[in-house]
Amino acid sequence: WLVIQRGLQIGRSIILIYLCDVSLVVDGQEFPAHKSLLACSSDYFRAMFKEYTKESKAAVIHLKVISATGLENILDFIYTSWLSLSMYSLEDTLEAACYLQVMDAIPLCSQFVVNNCALENCCFAANIASKFYLLDAMVASEKYIINNLWRLLQEDVDEVELLELNTKSMLTLLTSDDIPKVDEKKLLNLTLKWLQYDKIRLLNAKALFENIRYGLLPLDTLRELYTQSKVPLTASIKNLIIKAINYHSCPTKQPILQDKFSTLRSQKAWIMLIGGDANGELVENVLGFDVYSHKWRMVTNLQKKVRLHCTCVIGNFLYVLGGESPERLNDDTTEISLGITKVVYRYDPRFDQWIQVASMLEKRAQFSCCVVNNFIFAMGGRKEDQAIISSVEMYDVNRNCWTKSKELPCKMHGHASTLHKNIIYISGGKSAVQVNSSKDVYSFNRMEGQWKKQALMTIARFGHQMATVNDAIFTFLGIYEPFSDIERYDPVHNQWTRLRPMTFDRFCYGLVVVEQTVLLLGGKKWQDAQEVHTQNIVGYDTENDCWEEICSLAFPFSGLHCAILQLSDKSASM
Structure with missing residues (x-):
């Protein structure tokens, strides 16, 4: 083990080859490793290297699901307990960790997302967190998006990432009671663009539209929404729009007509x-x-x-x-x-x-x-x-x-x-x-x-x-x-x-x-x-x-x- 540890200090790629008993091959790249150490760190390899399996006798094993980058990072983690991460390699690393069932690496990836969420990557972080069920990272990234949505909607920010936001995070955004510096009309426009970005998302239209606060929209916007044809509206959503139009037609009664659809998204x-x-x-x-x-x-x-x-x-x-x-x-x-x-x-x-x-x-x-x-x-x-x-x-x-x-x-x-x-x-x-x-x-x-x-x-x-x-x-x-x-x-x-x-x-x-x-x-x-x-x-x-x-x-x-x-x-x- 001391020999192996000494070799790792020089670099895992030059570990004493004659002590390795298996080579993992991904995308044509070969990674020498030790079956015993892999089995101790991964449920996937523990099951693979049982005495009765064919892989337990194999010297070369081809892995087709994960990427070379992901495998390399996970092997580094298995051998050194250190995990080198970047937003570029995060998804590959998580795919490898989940596929190989190296569970100790997943909380580290989640914490990396929490610590490094920024304006340029928050939507990507939310999508990664949603894909791999990273609950802490999901909460942190969605909170960041909500608090900084006004910046994400500015003209000098790339809107594509926001339109690629996953469905769950989009719904969380629209159900939020506190979205700083963003009026309801901007939220509606974002919702319409998000639904049209991928036609399959139209299946989620009802769930999203149920969380638009129509009483906060101007009368002309309500009428335009009701008559538009790009995004189909269910009868229940049309009823909400009509209710909001009627709300505007009785201004003196508005204080006693309050509900969640006319409540400001502000907790302060x-x-x-x-x-x-x-x-x-x-x-x-x-x-x-x-x-x-x-x-x-x-x-x-x-x-x-x-x-x-x-x-x-x-x-x-x-x-x-x-x-x-x-x-x-x-x-x-x-x-x-x-x-x-x-x-x-x-x-x-x-x-x-x-x-x-x-x-x-x-x-x-x-x-x-x-x-x-x-x-x-x-x-x-x-x-x-x-x-x-x-x-x-x-x-x-x-x-x-x-x-x-x-x-x-x-x-x-x-x-x-x-x-x-x-x-x-x-x-x-x-x-x-x-x-x-x-x-x-x-x-x-x-x-x-x-x-x-x-x-x-x-x-x-x-x-x-x-x-x-x-x-x-x-x-x-x-x-x-x-x-x-x-x-x-x-x-x-x-x-x-x-x-x-x-x-x-x-x-x-x-x-x-x-x-x-x-x-x-x-x-x-x-x-x-x-x-x-x-x-x-x-x-x-x-x-x-x-x-x-x-x-x-x-x-x-x-x-x-x-x-x-x-x-x-x-x-x-x-």
């Missing part, structure tokens, strides 16, 4: 910063904030600059309601003033589009809103001439209309609201401009249709915020509060509890709940008897009753409202 939720002012100017830009990476992105522009408004989300559609907006005093002047509006706009992140839906029955600012079973409730607020109102109205998404609901127990504005188990809770506010802030809390069950008074807060609040986390309701700072205390309400026991005070005093901030943490974004604070903007974002851990500073806002926002939306991965980060 962004915090939207909507309206308010920065440095004394009303903000037009709607920004998105990723709390995990601290990245910002420009999302869209408001149809109207607004403050003292409300926002809510239904079916991943953003609604912006009422508030104060700039408007001309009359048609004959360019002078602008702030007027209270009843207009409602809706933003669709799928197509980056705004539409105006039915306006509220009354103009409102400094009011609150909640969503109950896909109905939007707009409650109280202030209208023109500083008049405080008690009216409540309800928006029916299905009918695109507002109807009156049970009025509040009293006129109020600057109050806060939240939802807990489909019951609306409102707190605080003022009943008139010069009256002190209120401690009152009311609840409203839509099924009962009545407002009920609940336990009072321990602090009177105005212009504050409420948030529901699990089974608790929290109230946070309002305007002109002398302390920084916050409170937790237990709806089951109708009881309030004081919590750790904020170390970051503020008002006119945005609020949003992310998992178990309540985030407060921007706003104003008192400094030397002056209102000054604050740019930091702070988080309140509801489980541990503690505060921490997260990061800073891109701009000194105040009076903003926040919502969480899933966005298409198109806009660049700031």
Whole structure:
């Protein structure tokens, strides 16, 4: 054995020939070897060299299935435990390893694919992994393709490799819920090209088309797909296309028509910063904030600059309601003033589009809103001439209309609201401009249709915020509060509890709940008897009753409202 090992250091091709007892011949090339070592390393050779077989007595054995390159690499592995691999030799090596049943070499090939997957070979790697059932390599290569599909679809990248992708990987691609920077139209075009690349693939058309998200395709694309004849469509697929066409024909109903075919391929939720002012100017830009990476992105522009408004989300559609907006005093002047509006706009992140839906029955600012079973409730607020109102109205998404609901127990504005188990809770506010802030809390069950008074807060609040986390309701700072205390309400026991005070005093901030943490974004604070903007974002851990500073806002926002939306991965980060 020492002699053999010494010969291997010089090169296996010059192993002492007189010690070899068999020659393996592939494609005219001869490879001397030792039967005993082959039998110890390969189930194939172990069975071949049994005493009763003809091959056990043969000095030369011809192997016709594998290549010379593959055999050479596997023999090197048998003799040295080292496996020399490249993408060029990978398939030959795997064929030899599988055919000769040298099983220890296969995980090494799989790991090689995982470690060397790149833009120029990822499709080939997926095909190899699929052909030889390399599960780890399959997962890694498919994940790489999904994350880099936007690069593979660029004009300067060879599209042929992508069109040669195996069926299983193509199906995995289309079933993915998170494909960065690729819109659905590009996925559809890729699918059509892939099916036409080899006519036998048309047998897989139904399985692939069932995973196209037709609600994310433009109307003209849907009609073109329905009428094309290059790829036959089954009746069930045509029904999906017709359903998507009908989806586009009822834009105001879309939030309640959501299913997997209209859900964005994005797992990331962004915090939207909507309206308010920065440095004394009303903000037009709607920004998105990723709390995990601290990245910002420009999302869209408001149809109207607004403050003292409300926002809510239904079916991943953003609604912006009422508030104060700039408007001309009359048609004959360019002078602008702030007027209270009843207009409602809706933003669709799928197509980056705004539409105006039915306006509220009354103009409102400094009011609150909640969503109950896909109905939007707009409650109280202030209208023109500083008049405080008690009216409540309800928006029916299905009918695109507002109807009156049970009025509040009293006129109020600057109050806060939240939802807990489909019951609306409102707190605080003022009943008139010069009256002190209120401690009152009311609840409203839509099924009962009545407002009920609940336990009072321990602090009177105005212009504050409420948030529901699990089974608790929290109230946070309002305007002109002398302390920084916050409170937790237990709806089951109708009881309030004081919590750790904020170390970051503020008002006119945005609020949003992310998992178990309540985030407060921007706003104003008192400094030397002056209102000054604050740019930091702070988080309140509801489980541990503690505060921490997260990061800073891109701009000194105040009076903003926040919502969480899933966005298409198109806009660049700031």
